[in-house]
Each structure stands twice: as C-alpha cells, then as structure tokens.
Amino acid sequence: TFSVEQAKQVMATQCPFCSVQCKMEVVEDRSGRRPTYQVTAIPNKASEGRLCVKGMNAYQHAVSRERLLHPMIRKNGKLTQVTWEEALEAVSSRLSGLQAEHGAHAVGLYGGGSLTNESAYLLGKFARVALRTQYIDYNGRFCMSAAASAGVKTFGIDRGLTNKLSDIPLAECIILAGTNIAECQPTLMPYFTRAKENGAIIIVIDPRVSATASIADVHLQVKPGMDAALVNGMLKVIFDEKLIDEAFIKSRTKGFAEVKEHVDSLDLGEMADITGVSLDLIRKAAISFGKARTGMVFTARGVEQHADGHMAVRNFLNMVLATGKIGKEGCGYGAVTGQGNGQGGREHGQKADQLPGYRLIENPEDRAYIAGVWGIEPEELPGKGVSAYEMMELVHSRDIKGLFVMGSNPIVSNPNAVLVEEALERLEFLVVADMFLSETAKLADIVLPVTSYLENEGTMTNLEGRVLLRPAGRPAPGEARHDWQILCDLAYWLGKEKYFTFRQAEDIFNELRMASRGGIADYYGITYERLRKEEGIYWPCPSLDHPGTPRLFGERFAHQDGLAVFQSVDSQSPAEQPNHEYPLYMTNGRMLSHYLTGVQTRRSPVLAAREVENILEIHPSTARKYRLEDGVLASVQSVRGTVIVRAKVTSDIREDTLFIPMHWGDAQNVNRATPALLDPNCKMPDFKTSAVKVQPLAEY
Numbered sequence: 067t068f069s070v071e072q073a074k075q076v077m078a079t080q081c082p083f084c085s086v087q088c089k090m091e092v093v094e095d096r097s098g099r100r101p102t103y104q105v106t107a108i109p110n111k112a113s114e115g116r117l118c119v120k121g122m123n124a125y126q127h128a129v130s131r132e133r134l135l136h137p138m139i140r141k142n143g144k145l146t147q148v149t150w151e152e153a154l155e156a157v158s159s160r161l162s163g164l165q166a167e168h169g170a171h172a173v174g175l176y177g178g179g180s181l182t183n184e185s186a187y188l189l190g191k192f193a194r195v196a197l198r199t200q201y202i203d204y205n206g207r208f209c210m211s212a213a214a215s216a217g218v219k220t221f222g223i224d225r226g227l228t229n230k231l232s233d234i235p236l237a238e239c240i241i242l243a244g245t246n247i248a249e250c251q252p253t254l255m256p257y258f259t260r261a262k263e264n265g266a267i268i269i270v271i272d273p274r275v276s277a278t279a280s281i282a283d284v285h286l287q288v289k290p291g292m293d294a295a296l297v298n299g300m301l302k303v304i305f306d307e308k309l310i311d312e313a314f315i316k317s318r319t320k321g322f323a324e325v326k327e328h329v330d331s332l333d334l335g336e337m338a339d340i341t342g343v344s345l346d347l348i349r350k351a352a353i354s355f356g357k358a359r360t361g362m363v364f365t366a367r368g369v370e371q372h373a374d375g376h377m378a379v380r381n382f383l384n385m386v387l388a389t390g391k392i393g394k395e396g397c398g399y400g401a402v403t404g405q406g407n408g409q410g411g412r413e414h415g416q417k418a419d420q421l422p423g424y425r426l427i428e429n430p431e432d433r434a435y436i437a438g439v440w441g442i443e444p445e446e447l448p449g450k451g452v453s454a455y456e457m458m459e460l461v462h463s464r465d466i467k468g469l470f471v472m473g474s475n476p477i478v479s480n481p482n483a484v485l486v487e488e489a490l491e492r493l494e495f496l497v498v499a500d501m502f503l504s505e506t507a508k509l510a511d512i513v514l515p516v517t518s519y520l521e522n523e524g525t526m527t528n529l530e531g532r533v534l535l536r537p538a539g540r541p542a543p544g545e546a547r548h549d550w551q552i553l554c555d556l557a558y559w560l561g562k563e564k565y566f567t568f569r570q571a572e573d574i575f576n577e578l579r580m581a582s583r584g585g586i587a588d589y590y591g592i593t594y595e596r597l598r599k600e601e602g603i604y605w606p607c608p609s610l611d612h613p614g615t616p617r618l619f620g621e622r623f624a625h626q627d628g629l630a631v632f633q634s635v636d637s638q639s640p641a642e643q644p645n646h647e648y649p650l651y652m653t654n655g656r657m658l659s660h661y662l663t664g665v666q667t668r669r670s671p672v673l674a675a676r677e678v679e680n681i682l683e684i685h686p687s688t689a690r691k692y693r694l695e696d697g698v699l700a701s702v703q704s705v706r707g708t709v710i711v712r713a714k715v716t717s718d719i720r721e722d723t724l725f726i727p728m729h730w731g732d733a734q735n736v737n738r739a740t741p742a743l744l745d746p747n748c749k750m751p752d753f754k755t756s757a758v759k760v761q762p763l764a765e766y
C-alpha cells in the first residue's frame with residue numbers, strides 16, 4: 067500500500083530482461099482512480115539512452131494482478147494462503163526431514179541467471195552451508211556454459227565480452243554467429259550499425275534470415291550444428307591466403323601448429339558441402355575477417371547450444387587468435403549473454419562445480435579460502451554436484467526427493483520436457499520461490515512470493531562484466547519478500563542463522579567481495595558506495611582504488627604462463643541427425659517481445675499481445691510438402707514428444723529446418739521435442755538440433 071506522500075514513485079532502475087541492463091526511470095502515479103506509469107530511458111554507457119519494447123513494458127509484469135502476494139501451501143490438492151511462519155516452518159521441516167531420512171544429498175537447489183548477484187551468491191552458500199547438499203545448479207547451464215568453458219580453456223578466464231561495447235564501432239569486420247541481437251538485445255544494434263557506417267563488414271552466421279541478418283554484408287545460412295566445420299573452412303582460407311598474425315601467434319599463444327596441421331588436412335569443398343554454405347561465401351567471409359585490421363567475433367546460443375558447443379566456440383576463438391584480433395581497440399570476442407544477470411549469475415557459486423569468484427569446488431585451496439570466508443571447516447563443504455538437466459534425471463530416478471527452485475521455470479526451460487515434467491511430479495517435496503504461478507510453481511507443494519526488479523535492491527553484472535547497482539524503487543507488494551531474505555529466514559528455521567545474519571543486500575555484497583577476492587572474477591574493489599557514484603565497474607577490480615578492467619588481455623592472457631591456447635576442432639555433425647521417420651531439423655530461439663520461458667513477459671499485456679502464441683517457422687516448399695498452410699495448427703514431433711504450434715510460412719528459414727521459439731509451456735513448449743544430449747565439456751544440452759517430423763494438427 068502507498069501513503070499519500072508515496073502516491074508518486076519515481077524509480078531509477080534497470081530493465082530486468084537481458085544482459086545489456088538498460089537504465090530507465092519508471093514513474094508510478096497512484097493519485098488518480100487508476101495508477102499510471104511512465105517509462106523513460108536514462109542514458110548509460112551500455113544502452114546509451116535506448117530501451118527496447120521489452121524494457122518499455124517491463125513494469126507491467128511487476129504491477130500485474132497475477133503477482134503472488136502471499137505464501138501458499140498445498141492443502142487437499144489446492145494451493146492455500148498461509149502465513150510466512152507456517153510456510154517457512156514447513157519448508158525447513160520437510161527439507162530437513164528428507165535429509166534426515168535419505169541423507170544430505172536427497173535435496174537439490176535450482177537457481178537462475180536473472181537473480182541479483184547477492185541472491186545468486188546466497189543461494190550457493192545456502193546449498194553448501196545451510197543444507198550441505200552437493201546438488202545445486204541453475205538455468206544458466208543452458209545459457210552460458212559452452213562459451214564459459216571455452217573461454218576458460220582458451221583464455222584462462224570467462225567474461226562475456228573481452229572488451230567494452232564501445233569497441234564495436236571501431237571494428238572493421240564483425241562476425242555475429244548464432245546470435246539474433248536485433249530481437250534478444252535490441253539496444254545493442256546501433257553499435258553494429260555504427261560500425262557498418264564506419265565501413266565495417268558484418269558477417270552473420272545463422273540458419274535463419276533473422277532480424278539481425280538484415281544488416282549483414284555476408285550471410286552464411288549454415289546447416290544447424292555445422293558452425294565448427296564452417297570455421298574450419300574459414301580457417302583454411304585464412305591459412306591459404308596467409309592472413310594470420312604470425313607475431314601474435316608466436317608471442318601470445320600456444321598450440322597453433324596442431325590446429326594448422328588439422329585444418330591443412332581438410333578439403334574446402336567438403337566443408338562447403340557439409341555446412342551447406344557455398345565455397346564463394348566461405349572465402350568471402352574468411353578473407354574479409356582475415357584482411358581487416360580490427361575485428362570482433364560474437365557467439366550466442368545458436369553456436370553454443372549443441373552437444374559439441376564448447377568445441378564450436380573454441381574454433382571461433384581459434385580464428386580470433388590466428389588473426390591476432392584480441393586485447394586491443396576494436397578487437398575481441400563476445401559471448402552475448404541472454405539473461406539479465408547471465409554474467410554475474412555464473413560467477414558466485416550457483417554452479418555445481420564452482421564456489422564464489424569462479425573458484426573450483428574440487429580445488430583444496432579454493433575450498434579452504436571459501437570455508438574461511440563462511441566460517442566453516444573445508445571438510446564441511448560438500449563436493450561437486452551435477453548439471454541442471456542431470457539434476458532432473460536424478461529427480462526422475464528418485465535419488466533427489468526434494469527440490470527448491472528459485473528464479474527459474476525448469477519444467478519449460480529444460481530439454482526433454484516430457485521427462486522433466488514426469489520427474490517433477492515424482493518429487494516428494496517441491497518448493498518454488500517466484501513472482502508468478504509459473505508452470506513449475508503450479509506443481510509445487512509450497513510457493514513463496516518474491517519481489518520484482520522494481521522492489522529488490524541488488525547488483526547485476528551486464529554482458530561486458532560491468533557491475534551495476536540497481537536500487538529498489540517501490541515497496542514489496544502484499545507479503546512478497548526478497549529472494550535473499552527468504553534464504554536468510556529459512557537458514558533461521560534450519561538453525562543456521564549465524565551464517566546468514568544479513569540485514570540488507572549490501573551486507574551480502576560485502577561478503578561476496580571477500581569471497582571473490584583474489585579469484586578470477588574479483589569484485590573486492592567494488593562497493594555500493596562506488597557503484598552509487600560511478601556508472602558501473604568492470605571486474606576484475608582487485609582494490610578499492612582500482613578503476614576496473616574494461617578490456618582484457620592487452621598484455622597477457624589469464625593462464626599461468628600468460629598464453630592463450632589453440633585447440634584443433636573436428637568438423638563434427640550434430641549428434642542427432644534427421645532420418646527417414648524424422649526428416650527435418652528443428653531449432654529454437656527467442657522472439658522480440660518475450661524473455662526466457664515467458665513467465666514475466668506473457669503477463670505483460672503489451673508484450674503478450676504482440677506475440678500471443680508460439681509459432682512454427684517453415685519454408686514455403688517444406689510447408690507444401692507437408693500440407694501445411696500459413697496460420698494452421700501443426701504438430702511437430704520428435705521421438706521424445708510433440709509440440710503444437712501455429713505455422714508461419716516464411717522463406718527466411720532453410721528448407722531442411724523448422725524454427726520454434728522457446729517462450730511457452732505446456733503443449734506449445736518446444737522442449738517437449740528437444741533431446742537430452744549434453745556436451746561432455748560443459749553439460750550444455752543440445753537444444754538446437756532435434757530431428758523432427760511435421761504435419762497439420764488435423765492429421766495428427
């Protein structure tokens with residue numbers, strides 16, 4: 067409720083919906099009969115005063131009547147309002163009961179990449195200190211794990227962008243691979259159009275003629291899953307044309323000879339054949355990138371969400387290193403993070419194998435350091451757990467019996483969703499903390515209401531590695547609590563309150579600073595006070611007088627010897643191939659108006675109205691072949707499950723490929739058809755290449 071003085075709230079905040087973290091002012095006026103809202107973009111160094119349609123309408127979900135306002139417990143099959151005391155007591159007693167009966171690892175935690183740094187950090191600590199379970203992972207496993215592991219192997223460090231956004235217009239050639247920035251991070255597009263105006267050549271690699279491809283000088287409409295092979299073809303041209311930077315390779319890298327030998331043995335004609343991209347276009351793209359004095363490469367989920375996504379990214383990094391395009395102005399690599407805190411979400415210990423500051427849970431020194439910060443013995447820290455989808459498998463096999471989900475909707479976002487739904491139904495106890503009754507929350511035994519971006523103070527780290535402070539602007543609605551508050555409250559009920567004595571987000575951040583100190587993602591020098599004065603600070607920032615690090619690798623890479631590492635990469639085909647029964651590829655992705663599984667954007671009236679239901683993009687000749695007309699309902703089936711979607715006939719897609727967005731649940735959930743094939747290097751599922759068949763729903 068608002069007092070008369072609070073009738074007009076002016077909130078300086080950041081958009082919650084993607085990794086740019088555009089700044090905005092939201093004015094909420096409750097003086098009239100109905101509240102009104104006014105949204106204005108505020109210039110900052112990332113968004114430069116722009117907002118996309120998602121940002122303009124983000125407030126709508128925060129003020130939605132569908133917000134959860136009270137804790138609920140399922141009684142006689144129905145979620146029923148209870149007090150916080152009853153809910154917290156029930157969560158703690160059910161979780162500790164399961165642990166007493168089946169052991170500490172009978173419960174798991176499932177986090178999200180949209181949580182603030184403070185909540186992400188505390189969730190990791192809560193798993194290890196309050197519950198002492200090894201099972202914690204998060205939805206960022208599906209977002210960043212391939213690029214993150216590739217960055218660590220090649221550079222010794224994982225930061226989304228190796229340099230700041232303002233370097234983009236200085237690049238003479240830019241490769242955008244498997245990234246649809248025009249719809250996913252729209253306010254970044256002017257950086258690329260400025261580069262183009264400056265004369266840059268833009269190369270887009272995507273099986274679709276996406277909105278981003280509209281600015282391409284060269285569009286390589288590659289077969290799904292053939293990115294690594296395409297880069298091998300480009301590398302061959304770069305080597306044949308002697309467009310490598312020999313001095314850079316010699317002084318800054320190792321492993322080049324193996325890559326050269328491997329690529330030299332390949333046949334360029336065969337690369338064109340298997341990738342579906344003509345020899346001419348491969349040559350044109352490779353020569354453009356090789357000859358440019360400056361250049362940048364960006365990858366996103368189109369390259370990364372494959373059973374060999376890690377290796378595909380490494381091949382792009384090979385190309386960056388071979389041409390010496392890193393560590394200087396207008397040069398670098400960017401993994402274009404999708405989630406609002408996709409960068410920070412993966413730095414502070416939500417991952418099964420990591421402790422805060424990217425420290426490794428299996429490294430004795432790292433364990434001892436974090437145990438010291440947390441005030442426990444290193445032996446008390448559990449070991450390495452499993453990835454997000456593997457946790458679902460353990461739920462399915464009933465090894466994990468209780469699950470706590472915070473800031474995520476795993477029933478829609480996991481691959482092989484039919485099995486995941488079955489798994490979650492098998493749980494003895496499911497608790498979900500969310501703003502809405504998401505598809506996952508609908509199955510929960512207990513639902514806990516949380517605050518939105520307008521109510522919850524905390525830091526977010528954008529795709530550049532720039533840490534930003536997002537202030538709270540309005541009071542929590544109803545009885546909603548901050549994620550971190552819920553964790554502190556639960557720690558109290560579990561008798562672990564002495565480790566969770568935080569009174570405000572800043573207290574947690576100050577502990578996070580200590581936990582990250584000396585680690586790869588070092589936040590020690592970043593304070594709330596500094597963040598209030600400065601417009602974001604790039605990590606690593608190891609001391610209070612350190613300015614932060616906008617551009618990495620100027621002098622050395624982060625490996626101990628300071629060198630970057632080449633890795634030869636096979637021209638592998640996707641793990642799942644079309645066959646007689648399932649003759650088409652299916653790939654997935656985002657739409658302009660929606661975010662992740664759509665829990666928030668489907669509840670924003672303006673965004674929901676723009677794209678009301680899921681679609682199937684299908685090429686006209688493929689549609690004819692399978693008797694589909696524009697606008698009819700179609701069933702798309704794989705061996706795992708069926709998706710029901712409305713056909714959109716378009717020549718913007720390859721004839722052998724279908725495209726379905728990822729923002730809807732239930733029968734429209736594209737993941738009912740996707741496979742549970744995981745990349746062995748990072749456990750990224752292969753969302754992007756499923757073998758499917760399609761037919762009109764009427765014939766299904």
Ligand code: SF4
Pocket residue numbers: 081082083084085086087088113116117118119120121122250251252253254
């Ligand atoms: Fe900015 Fe991304 Fe929000 Fe759009 S969705 S306003 S690009 S942060």
